[in-house]
Amino acid sequence: MGWFDKLTRPKRNIPSDLWKKCPKCGEVLLNKDLARNLYLCNKCDHHLRMPIWDRIALLTDDNSFIEIDREIKSVDPLEFVDSKPYPERLAVAINKTDVFEAVTCGRATLSGYKVLLGVMNFDFMGGSMGSVVGEKITRLLESGIEEKAPVIVVSASGGARMQEGILSLMQMAKTSAAIQKMNMASIPFFSLLTDPTSGGVSASFASLGDVNIAEPGAYIGFAGPRVIEQTIRQKLPEGFQRAEFLLEHGMVDAVVHRRLLKNTLAKLIGMFSGKFGGKNV
Amino acid sequence: MSRDFEFEKPIIELEARLKELKKISENGKIDLSREINAIADKIITLKEEIYGDLEPWQVIQVARHIDRPSTLDLIKLMSPDDFVELHGDRLFSDDPAIVAGPGKIGDFNVMFIGHQKGHDTEENIYRNFGMPHPEGYRKAMRMMRMAERFNLPVVIFIDTPGAFPGIGAEERGQSEAIARNLAEMSQIGVPILCFVTGEGGSGGALAISVGDLIFMFEFSVYSVISAEGCAAILWNDPNKSKEAARALKMRAANLKELGIVDEILPEPLGGAHRNPQQVAETIKQTIEKHLPPLMTMSREELLEKRYGKFRCMGKFCSEEELENA
Ligand SMILES: [Zn+2]
Numbered sequence: 211m212g213w214f215d216k217l218t219r220p221k222r223n224i225p226s227d228l229w230k231k232c233p234k235c236g237e238v239l240l241n242k243d244l245a246r247n248l249y250l251c252n253k254c255d256h257h258l259r260m261p262i263w264d265r266i267a268l269l270t271d272d273n274s275f276i277e278i279d280r281e282i283k284s285v286d287p288l289e290f291v292d293s294k295p296y297p298e299r300l301a302v303a304i305n306k307t308d309v310f311e312a313v314t315c316g317r318a319t320l321s322g323y324k325v326l327l328g329v330m331n332f333d334f335m336g337g338s339m340g341s342v343v344g345e346k347i348t349r350l351l352e353s354g355i356e357e358k359a360p361v362i363v364v365s366a367s368g369g370a371r372m373q374e375g376i377l378s379l380m381q382m383a384k385t386s387a388a389i390q391k392m393n394m395a396s397i398p399f400f401s402l403l404t405d406p407t408s409g410g411v412s413a414s415f416a417s418l419g420d421v422n423i424a425e426p427g428a429y430i431g432f433a434g435p436r437v438i439e440q441t442i443r444q445k446l447p448e449g450f451q452r453a454e455f456l457l458e459h460g461m462v463d464a465v466v467h468r469r470l471l472k473n474t475l476a477k478l479i480g481m482f483s484g485k486f487g488g489k490n491v
Numbered sequence: 492m493s494r495d496f497e498f499e500k501p502i503i504e505l506e507a508r509l510k511e512l513k514k515i516s517e518n519g520k521i522d523l524s525r526e527i528n529a530i531a532d533k534i535i536t537l538k539e540e541i542y543g544d545l546e547p548w549q550v551i552q553v554a555r556h557i558d559r560p561s562t563l564d565l566i567k568l569m570s571p572d573d574f575v576e577l578h579g580d581r582l583f584s585d586d587p588a589i590v591a592g593p594g595k596i597g598d599f600n601v602m603f604i605g606h607q608k609g610h611d612t613e614e615n616i617y618r619n620f621g622m623p624h625p626e627g628y629r630k631a632m633r634m635m636r637m638a639e640r641f642n643l644p645v646v647i648f649i650d651t652p653g654a655f656p657g658i659g660a661e662e663r664g665q666s667e668a669i670a671r672n673l674a675e676m677s678q679i680g681v682p683i684l685c686f687v688t689g690e691g692g693s694g695g696a697l698a699i700s701v702g703d704l705i706f707m708f709e710f711s712v713y714s715v716i717s718a719e720g721c722a723a724i725l726w727n728d729p730n731k732s733k734e735a736a737r738a739l740k741m742r743a744a745n746l747k748e749l750g751i752v753d754e755i756l757p758e759p760l761g762g763a764h765r766n767p768q769q770v771a772e773t774i775k776q777t778i779e780k781h782l783p784p785l786m787t788m789s790r791e792e793l794l795e796k797r798y799g800k801f802r803c804m805g806k807f808c809s810e811e812e813l814e815n816a
Contacts (some may be wrong), residue, residue, distance in 0.1 A: 287749065287806040288740050292725040341805030348802065370693075370715045372725060375739050376751050379715040380804040382694060383701050386670055387677035387798055394678070410715075413654075413669040413694045432665040432694075433656030437720075441656050451661055461664045 262329045270318035277316040296373040303334045311342045321476035328363040337367035340374040344381025351388035360398040365416040369409020382414035389418045398482045422462040424453035538761045547736040553710040560767035562605030562648040568771035570594030586627030588619045591634040602638035605648030622655035625668035644682040654695030669698040676701035682785035687711045707743040709758040714741035
């Protein structure tokens with residue numbers, strides 16, 4: 211490495227903090243513009259992944275969000291080590307994201323309606339669901355029943371957290387059973403599927419909304435495309451496992467543009483809770 | 492797939508020698524009974540030794556053994572005269588990777604459901620290697636609702652590499668089918684007893700495993716992901732399956748310790764495939780012991796307990812707990 215490299219190298223790294231390329235059209239997007247534009251590409255309108263606090267701001271009324279269950283942290287029940295011990299991976303994720311786990315939950319109002327909101331964080335170990343994610347989402351759902359408030363979960367996850375082995379698998383059953391109770395109590399559950407939602411999350415609570423709403427272009431599926439291609443030895447069709455594909459096959463109720471999400475949810479909550487059209491049940 | 496394992500070689504060699512000695516003793520009319528008995532004893536000790544000290548990766552091989560008793564084998568052993576197989580999800584098609592129908596275990600009328608693998612390549616292709624499509628899970632759900640309607644306890648056998656990853660499976664909502672089962676099974680108002688008989692492969696296994704009691708055979712496995720899949724993702728190297736198998740802690744004893752499994756069921760010496768009759772007998776005895784108390788519970792009590800069972804699965808710590816400790 212010569213003196214020239216030493217001087218230019220750090221410089222090359224700086225811009226990546228300032229801009230991103232649109233994964234769809236390749237347009238160079240400045241991070242400060244992205245944040246102002248709801249992480250939509252200003253050229254092709256592609257929905258980029260949205261940081262959790264921007265997502266919370268998008269869906270809730272100003273300053274209404276109060277975080278709950280922030281203090282629950284993962285342990286290492288299996289003493290799992292792959293190329294790195296699990297506690298080390300957790301420490302890196304906590305450091306990187308500034309939250310303790312892959313879902314952030316809280317109470318808020320949405321267009322005046324009291325809601326319970328959970329937002330998954332793909333930057334935290336791929337949004338994987340271990341014991342803590344399962345527990346926090348279950349508590350959120352149970353609070354919904356207790357407080358008779360609708361629950362919204364924004365999913366973004368690669369699936370179960372392998373480092374917690376069978377315990378992470380069981381979170382699928384735990385969260386789904388809580389949704390069954392919500393159904394019986396007639397408390398609405400809204401599942402918002404964002405890019406990407408797959409594996410154990412898509413095969414549990416994320417698919418069980420009274421209403422499942424997907425963001426345009428979001429990857430949503432049970433098995434990953436690489437696994438499917440290896441299994442069936444076939445190229446996958448264009449648009450396979452995208453939000454629009456799920457809409458076509460009847461698996462999501464609607465694909466909704468990010469700018470219309472809050473309003474759509476507000477309309478549904480209003481009608482489901484009988485506060486619309488002057489009728490209060 | 493070979494029917495023999497590398498780690499069984501010493502057993503197989505001794506078994507061959509035993510056969511030889513028996514032949515010599517019969518043909519030559521020489522009394523070799525002392526030698527024969529000694530070898531027979533040695534085989535038993537060797538089986539105990541080898542099977543008592545299997546590596547997790549070897550247990551997976553036993554759990555996947557092509558002769559391991561399948562769901563239909565076990566049903567036919569337990570309910571040879573009464574079982575009626577019922578097909579189809581009434582929505583799309585019939586999935587041969589899951590079988591179901593009412594039958595009898597002793598005096599009990601039950602609804603049987605289970606993953607179905609084959610014993611040879613042709614049968615395995617027909618059964619899709621025990622990997623269900625959404626219609627398999629929806630068939631299972633239809634049978635559980637029927638069981639609830641007619642007050643039949645549900646007996647489930649779990650033995651699958653996982654839910655099938657394919658185009659049709661995704662188109663027809665593999666995720667939704669699994670999720671729906673997880674949710675609805677938690678409120679099926681009859682006892683549900685689950686037996687992990689072979690491979691408990693991830694969500695594809697869990698989708699019919701939300702039961703009141705979960706039993707696991709000694710050499711069965713139950714895991715969030717296959718050892719191969721885990722090795723490919725976390726180690727970036729499919730050859731690290733043995734390490735992944737160890738790390739995932741997927742054996743019956745691990746799951747018992749983690750509070751997932753209620754009881755470990757012993758297998759015949761040298762694995763279930765050596766004596767399916769004995770496996771069926773073990774299941775029958777387990778049901779006769781555990782079903783009556785569940786049958787006397789009220790629906791509310793049963794469902795509350797089932798919810799509570801899965802509700803407390805998971806390990807974590809909160810700040811308060813740390814402060815109290
Ligand atoms: Zn773009």
